[in-house]
Amino acid sequence: MSDPVIAIVGAGPAGLRAAETLALAGLRPVLFDEAERPGGQIYRQPPPGAERPGAAIYGLEAGKAQAVHAILPTLGERIDHRAGTLVWNVFEGRLDTLRAGAFAHQPFDRLILATGAMDRVIPFPGWTTPGVFTLGGAQIALKAQGVSIGRRVAFVGAGPLLPLVAHQYAKAGAEVVAVLDVTPFGAKLRSAAGMLAQPSTLAKGLYYVARNALGRARRASGVRAIRVEGEGRVAALAWTDHKGAEHRVACDAVGASFGLRSESQLADLAGCTFAFDALTRQWAPVRAPDGRSSREDVFLAGDGAGIGGADVAELQGRRVALTVLQDVGRPVDVAEVARLDSALARQAQFRAALEGAYPYPEHLVAAVADDEILCRCEGVTAGALRDVVRHKGAAEVNRVKAFTRIGMGRCQGRVCGHAAAELVALERGCPVEDAGRLRGQPPVKPIPVLGGFS
Amino acid sequence: MSARLAVDVCIIGGGIAGCASAVALRKAGLTAAVLDRGLCGAGASGVNFGGVRQQGRNLHELPLARRSRRIWDSLAAILEQDVEFDVSGHIKLARSEADLAELETYARNARDYGLDLQMLGANRVRSEIPWLGDKVIGASLSPEDGQANPRVVGPAFARLARRLGAEIHEHRRVTAARRTETGFEVEAGDLTVASAWLVNTAGVFGGTVAGWFGEHAPVEALMPNMLVTEPLPYFVSRSIGVCGGDVYLRQTGRGNVIFGGGRGWGDAEIARSRPLADESLGGMSRTLDLVPALTNAQVIRTWTGIDGQTPDRIPVIGHSSTTPQLVHAFGFSGHGFQLGPVMGEIIAELVTQGRTPTPIAPFSIERFAAGGVASSVEAHTHTEH
Amino acid sequence: MTAAADAPLFHRLASRAGPLVSFTIDGAPATAQAGDLLMTAILLNRPALRRFEFGEAHRAGFCFMAACQDCWVTLADGGRVRACTTLVRNGMAVLIDGDARV
Numbered sequence: 033m034s035d036p037v038i039a040i041v042g043a044g045p046a047g048l049r050a051a052e053t054l055a056l057a058g059l060r061p062v063l064f065d066e067a068e069r070p071g072g073q074i075y076r077q078p079p080p081g082a083e084r085p086g087a088a089i090y091g092l093e094a095g096k097a098q099a100v101h102a103i104l105p106t107l108g109e110r111i112d113h114r115a116g117t118l119v120w121n122v123f124e125g126r127l128d129t130l131r132a133g134a135f136a137h138q139p140f141d142r143l144i145l146a147t148g149a150m151d152r153v154i155p156f157p158g159w160t161t162p163g164v165f166t167l168g169g170a171q172i173a174l175k176a177q178g179v180s181i182g183r184r185v186a187f188v189g190a191g192p193l194l195p196l197v198a199h200q201y202a203k204a205g206a207e208v209v210a211v212l213d214v215t216p217f218g219a220k221l222r223s224a225a226g227m228l229a230q231p232s233t234l235a236k237g238l239y240y241v242a243r244n245a246l247g248r249a250r251r252a253s254g255v256r257a258i259r260v261e262g263e264g265r266v267a268a269l270a271w272t273d274h275k276g277a278e279h280r281v282a283c284d285a286v287g288a289s290f291g292l293r294s295e296s297q298l299a300d301l302a303g304c305t306f307a308f309d310a311l312t313r314q315w316a317p318v319r320a321p322d323g324r325s326s327r328e329d330v331f332l333a334g335d336g337a338g339i340g341g342a343d344v345a346e347l348q349g350r351r352v353a354l355t356v357l358q359d360v361g362r363p364v365d366v367a368e369v370a371r372l373d374s375a376l377a378r379q380a381q382f383r384a385a386l387e388g389a390y391p392y393p394e395h396l397v398a399a400v401a402d403d404e405i406l407c408r409c410e411g412v413t414a415g416a417l418r419d420v421v422r423h424k425g426a427a428e429v430n431r432v433k434a435f436t437r438i439g440m441g442r443c444q445g446r447v448c449g450h451a452a453a454e455l456v457a458l459e460r461g462c463p464v465e466d467a468g469r470l471r472g473q474p475p476v477k478p479i480p481v482l483g484g485f486s
Numbered sequence: 487m488s489a490r491l492a493v494d495v496c497i498i499g500g501g502i503a504g505c506a507s508a509v510a511l512r513k514a515g516l517t518a519a520v521l522d523r524g525l526c527g528a529g530a531s532g533v534n535f536g537g538v539r540q541q542g543r544n545l546h547e548l549p550l551a552r553r554s555r556r557i558w559d560s561l562a563a564i565l566e567q568d569v570e571f572d573v574s575g576h577i578k579l580a581r582s583e584a585d586l587a588e589l590e591t592y593a594r595n596a597r598d599y600g601l602d603l604q605m606l607g608a609n610r611v612r613s614e615i616p617w618l619g620d621k622v623i624g625a626s627l628s629p630e631d632g633q634a635n636p637r638v639v640g641p642a643f644a645r646l647a648r649r650l651g652a653e654i655h656e657h658r659r660v661t662a663a664r665r666t667e668t669g670f671e672v673e674a675g676d677l678t679v680a681s682a683w684l685v686n687t688a689g690v691f692g693g694t695v696a697g698w699f700g701e702h703a704p705v706e707a708l709m710p711n712m713l714v715t716e717p718l719p720y721f722v723s724r725s726i727g728v729c730g731g732d733v734y735l736r737q738t739g740r741g742n743v744i745f746g747g748g749r750g751w752g753d754a755e756i757a758r759s760r761p762l763a764d765e766s767l768g769g770m771s772r773t774l775d776l777v778p779a780l781t782n783a784q785v786i787r788t789w790t791g792i793d794g795q796t797p798d799r800i801p802v803i804g805h806s807s808t809t810p811q812l813v814h815a816f817g818f819s820g821h822g823f824q825l826g827p828v829m830g831e832i833i834a835e836l837v838t839q840g841r842t843p844t845p846i847a848p849f850s851i852e853r854f855a856a857g858g859v860a861s862s863v864e865a866h867t868h869t870e871h
Numbered sequence: 872m873t874a875a876a877d878a879p880l881f882h883r884l885a886s887r888a889g890p891l892v893s894f895t896i897d898g899a900p901a902t903a904q905a906g907d908l909l910m911t912a913i914l915l916n917r918p919a920l921r922r923f924e925f926g927e928a929h930r931a932g933f934c935f936m937a938a939c940q941d942c943w944v945t946l947a948d949g950g951r952v953r954a955c956t957t958l959v960r961n962g963m964a965v966l967i968d969g970d971a972r973v
Contacts, residue, residue, distance in 0.1 A: 066937055066956070073936050079958055081889050081906025088885070121763050123751075128763040135767055150938040162919040162931030163880050169935035176935075177911045178885030204884045264876060264929065265918050285880065295938065408933070408941065410740075411925035424645065431525060434532065434637040442716055442786050442940035447933070474761060478716060478784035478940060480951070482767070483774045716943070716951075717924045741924060782949045786940075 035059055036360045039127055039140035041119045041298060044072020045096075045342045046334025047146035048103045049349030050356075055110040057357050062112040062138060064119050064129065066477075072148055073168065074342045075100050078176045089175050091200065096342065120475035122302045125329065130479050142329055142356050145299050145317075146349060147336035151193075151289030152314075153447050154396045154454075158260025160408050163285040167193045170287030174204055182285025186210035186269040188258050191291040191390045202247050210250040210281045212271055214290065214393040217253040250281055257399055260286055290393055292339045293450055299337065300472035302330045308465035311384060312339055313392045314450065315469040321373060323352025331356055344379045347372055397454040406455070407448040409441020414455055421459040428468030429453050442478055445470040488676040491653060493517040495837060496672045496681035498660050498695055500526035503815050503822065504687035505643035505654075506830025512650035514838045519653035519681070520644065521660050521674045524757060527640015530689055530818070531826060533791030535712060535734065535746060536636045537725055538824045539576045540601050541628035542592070544800050546848035547825070548599035553844055554828035555630065561827060567642035569634045572739060576631035577606075577615070577724040579776070580624040585729035589626040603628050617721060617779040633725045633736045636823055643830075660688070663698050665809055683811045683837050687829070690754045690794035692802060692816025699809040702854050703802050708795035708820050709750035711765040715783040717741030722777075733772045743783065745773045750790025761788040795819040796854075803829075803849035805836060813837060814851055880931055881914040894963040895947075903959045910935065910942050910954035913965060920944050920954055921967055929967075 038054055040047045043065035054061040069077040075097040078084060086094040104113055114131065121128035127138045151166035158164065163182055165173070167189050170181050174197075184207045187198045198211040254274030261268040261280075270280040291312070299317035300306070305326035306315045318326050319337040333352040334345035351372040358364045400406070402415030420426040420435040429445075429452050432438055438452050439445030445452070449470045456467035495511050497504045500522030511518040520526065538558055540551040562569050580586040593603040604627045606614065611625045648654045658674035669682040686695045693705035722737035735745035747769010752759035766788045774780055796802065796817040806812035813836050815829050822829075828844075835842040892903045896917055903912030910932050913920050919929035921944050932942035935955050942954040947964035 076936075079906050079908065081904070081958075082887065083906070084885055084887065123760055123763070126763075135763075137763065150934055150936060160923075160928065160930070162929050165932070166934050166939075169933060172935040173881065173911070174884065177906075177908060178887065179881045179883050179911055179915065182880060183882050206882070206884060265880070284878075408930075408939075411923065424641065431528075431641075434528070435641070440787065442784075442943065443938065444787065447939050447941075473787050473789055474763065474766075475785060475788065477937065478786050478943070478953075481715065481770045481774055481780045481783045481785060483771045782951050784943070784951055 036141035037062065037139060038142045038144065038356060038360075039064065039138055040144040040146060041127070042072065042146035042148055042334065042336065043067070043070035043113070044074060044146060044148050044334060044345060045100050046345035046349035047072070047144070048100050049346045050144050050146060050333055050353040051111045052103045052107060053350050053353035054356065055107045057353075057362055059357075059362070060110060060112055062114060062140070064114045064117050064127065064138075066116070066118050068116045070104050070113070070115075071097065071101055073172065076172055076176050077101065078178070082177060084178060091203070093342070100346070118477055118479070119298060120477060120479050122298050128474070133480065133482065135479075135482065140329070142331065142360065143302065144323075144331045144333060144352055144356065145302070145336055146334040146345070147295040147298055149292040149294050149335035149339055150446060152291045152293040152450055154290050154393065154451050155400050155404050155406055155414065155448075156258050156260070156288070156396065157401070157404060158262065158266070159288070160405050161260050161262060161266055162264070163266035164260055165285070165287050166289040167197045167287045168289065171197045171200060174200055180204070180206040180285070181287060182266070182283065183207060184209045184283040185285045185287065186212070186281060186283040188212045188214065188255070188269070188286065188288040189290060190215045190393050192386065193289070197287060198249065202249070208247060208249045209283050210269060212251075212255045212258065213253045214255045214258070214396060215253065215390050216274065250279070252279075256395060258288070290396070291390060292335065294336050294338060295446070296336055297444065297472040297476040299325065299330065299332065301474060301476070303327055304330055304332070306469065309338060311387045313464060315465075321376065322355040323348060324355060340379065340383055344376065344383070347376050347379065351376065394454070397451055398458055400451070400455065406452060407438040407441060409443050409447070410437045412436050412438045417452060417455050418459050421456055427456070427460060428466070429456055429470050430468060432456060433470060439470045444473065444476065488678065490678050490680065491519055492680045493519045493653065494681060495519075495683040495685055496670060496679045497521065497685040497687060498663065498672065499687040499689055499691070499816070500640070500644055500654065500656065501529055501531035501687060501689055502527060502640045502643055502826030503829035503833070504685065505640060505647050506827055507685055507687065507815075507833040508647035508652040508654070508830070509643060509650060510830040510834035511837060512647060512652050514834050516837070517651070518647070519655060519679050520647065521658045521672065521677075521679065522656050523659040525641070525656050526644035526654060530791050530793035531640040531823065532637050533789060534636050534793070534820070534823045535710065535744060536633050536736065536823065537576070537734070537821075538571065538634050539628070539631045539725065539727070539821070540824065541576050541596070541603060541626065541631055542578055542727060543821065545595055545599065546800060548596065548601055549844050550825050550828055550832070550846070552600055554825050557827040558634070558824070561639070565639070565642040565646055567638055569639050569642070570739060571632060571634040573630060573632040574736070575724045576628045577726055578626045579611070579618070579622045579726065579728045581621050581728065582623070586624045588729055589624065593626055601628065615724070617777065619776050619778050621775060627724070631725065635738075639823075639826065660695075663695065665699065669811065683813065685833055685837070686812065686814045686816060688816055690792050692794050692814065696802070696806070696814060696851060699806055699812055701806060701808050701851055703814075703817065703851050704797055704854060705794040705817050707752050707754045708793045709752040709759050709790040710746060710793070710820055711748045711750040711761045711769065711788065711790050712744060712746050713766055713769060713785045713788045715743040715780070716786050718743055718783055721779060728776065733776050735773060735777065743780065745769060747773070752790065752792040754792050757792070759790045759792050761790045793818065793820050793822070798853075801825075801849055802851045803832070803846045804851065807850070807852045807855065877918060879915050880918050881911060883915060892959050892961050894959055894961065894965065896965045897967055898964075907959050908955055909944065909952060909957045909959045909963070909965070912959035913944070913954060917967065919967065922969070
């Protein structure tokens with residue numbers, strides 16, 4: 033009997049650890065990743081020609097990044113690495129792929145989705161102006177390319193990425209002019225007790241906060257509203273502080289985002305059941321502690337099925353691989369299973385505290401004006417959404433999409449889907465989970481019109 | 487908690503035909519209720535290609551299509567909703583001499599129904615549509631055909647029906663309907679509707695509903711597989727089809743090119759459907775052969791939906807053959823969008839006057855009674871959109 | 872302190888050795904470095920990547936991680952590429968504000 037085909041999508045920390053575990057057990061997993069070089073977004077590697085020393089790119093995480101990057105070179109042919117390959121669809125035991133302008137497909141017996149996360153976005157005045165990026169985008173510009181998104185950069189956010197990116201920019205020599213946290217500082221202190229379950233991460237967070245405090249950047253917590261000024265390019269960032277006072281700082285670029293959201297489109301297309309997670313205010317594919325989804329042939333690891341961060345992703349990658357090994361009748365190290373389960377349980381406690389420290393900034397989404405662009409692909413405003421909710425009976429986001437084209441553009445609602453659901457919920461006065469979630473449609477990312485398939 | 491409702495007419499299926507019926511019946515002074523398993527206008531009515539096309543239809547459909555086309559001119563005003571109706575014309579392309587002969591014959595026949603089609607020679611096609619590939623040798627143009635946004639039409643009919651006083655009940659799947667002494671009793675979850683008349687606009691379930699009344703109408707699920715590109719500079723000035731029906735495309739006012747590609751997967755029972763990758767890629771290839779200008783365009787979404795298709799590819803429309811005061815209108819076989827608006831008027835005529843001035847005899851459900859397609863109906867074999 | 876309207880958006884912080892890459896933007900010559908993604912290459916020379924289709928505005932990308940799809944740009948040969956995942960190459964011809972050839 034031939035070995036079962038185990039396909040993995042995503043070569044970040046979760047996918048790589050899963051592939052490593054499977055390869056060491058004697059299987060040869062097929063690892064798909066859109067990037068040419070492994071590492072995912074958190075440990076993203078510069079492209080050939082743009083390499084720099086790991087310490088300069090990843091800072092305190094350089095050791096972890098190096099270890100994750102070493103997996104594929106170490107295991108060589110024992111992992112079938114399909115770099116530069118977009119998985120654009122999954123249906124009935126088969127992946128549809130695009131590599132260098134050629135379509136192909138891959139049948140699988142088991143599928144591990146390790147599709148990661150992107151920034152969670154809330155619109156604000158001026159957010160589509162050239163020069164406004166997500167915090168993650170700003171960080172990648174620096175990590176993968178050694179560039180800053182502008183000469184004078186302001187950062188806004190809600191989540192641990194904010195102090196981290198600001199610190200990295202300042203350290204790299206960029207002029208950071210403002211670091212604005214839209215969550216109140218009190219929330220962070222209240223959650224510190226929970227974070228003590230994971231002392232190293234707490235220490236790291238405080239380190240970045242302290243380092244940033246040394247800079248000349250304007251700093252504020254509990255920011256109520258933000259606004260990018262400038263026609264055609266960023267001229268300034270204005271904000272309202274926690275007491276209602278207005279402030280303004282000249283800048284030419286802004287990094288802004290508000291936590292993370294799972295990249296769960298493929299899990300959706302695979303037919304996984306989703307559930308609403310109240311802690312992170314988002315829908316995610318249902319995942320058991322051992323990495324099982326609602327489907328027997330699909331498994332989940334890393335941020336793509338709920339935000340846990342890179343360390344959790346590595347643990348989940350290893351753990352899910354053991355579940356798959358067990359399912360395909362391979363021997364499994366029971367002690368290792370217990371060790372991983374206990375480590376994951378500790379991390380979950382920390383994660384709950386971290387989310388408590390950065391509650392979802394509902395005040396920002398409530399403040400989105402009618403004339404503000406909500407869907408940046410299609411240029412549809414928040415007012416258009418409110419109109420169809422109020423006057424055309426659209427009660428959930430897919431109906432809103434059908435009526436307004438919100439979420440119908442190139443990004444398939446990745447960027448606006450969350451805020452759209454929040455706005456529907458606010459308009460209806462219902463819980464956000466009752467506003468639904470955008471259903472996935474293939475392709476999960478644009479694919480070219482190509483011939484030769486008649 | 488169960489609820490009971492009594493109306494003059496109960497309508498099963500809230501697609502365009504069902505909701506338009508509710509509108510027309512309310513205008514005629516009758517009370518009406520629409521029951522839909524999901525959301526009104528979100529099924530085949532809402533996810534089709536968006537063609538507002540008369541050309542190429544089975545000739546029996548032309549009287550309906552001609553009458554419906556007149557409604558399309560004022561549909562936005564009637565519905566108080568921009569339906570993005572664009573009279574772009576529909577051009578049907580010939581890629582062989584046989585195709586050309588088919589188009590010429592059709593144009594002659596269509597003239598009897600008042601549909602004026604213009605035959606274009608190869609040079610004329612090339613000057614009109616210079617970006618077409620070299621496989622086209624002629625075409626037939628229907629200037630008054632066009633396209634619209636299907637996602638908004640059905641819901642707008644539902645809203646209008648509600649404004650006129652119809653009962654619209656969504657997320658109510660009808661599980662049973664029976665004839666009573668005074669009319670009908672229809673069960674939809676915890677809602678029971680008693681009515682004097684019953685209208686069957688249940689799409690792919692139309693045959694099932696007919697079966698409850700001892701009638702046979704074979705309806706199978708049809709899942710047209712469709713693709714849409716990112717917005718492109720405007721160039722597809724006409725809605726386009728081909729003889730054979732395997733390529734069709736149009737471009738929206740915003741620039742997205744929508745084109746078809748084969749058949750998707752669907753399970754009507756659980757209301758799930760999916761476009762299929764191989765079908766999408768095949769559609770790309772065939773479309774690219776015809777429209778090389780689509781090289782490099784990026785497809786941003788593919789989709790399908792579930793329509794009901796009959797063996798002879800024309801709908802069932804008319805009175806039941808077994809049950810008084812039961813009216814059918816289903817099985818539009820992938821091309822009901824253009825006909826939807828007129829179906830409301832015709833159903834209301836059948837209910838209030840017992841007949842309609844528009845000839846519908848070819849659509850009688852009795853053609854399936856013997857178990858096969860009646861030979862008098864000339865099957866137009868290619869499904870177009 | 873406000874940047875000039877046509878000043879580049881990005882600013883290179885980590886200089887590195889390596890070959891230069893010549894490409895064009897709307898026909899005008901521009902320079903980048905081997906290892907630069909097209910998004911980097913363009914935004915080190917210009918304030919934006921592309922025109923927005925549905926209004927008088929430009930866009931410069933947003934997420935830099937192949938998720939938001941905001942950075943698709945058009946090449947003079949009609950090709951469409953996502954600038955945040957495509958390396959700049961010698962001879963690439965990028966169109967931002969269009970050009971008589973399109």
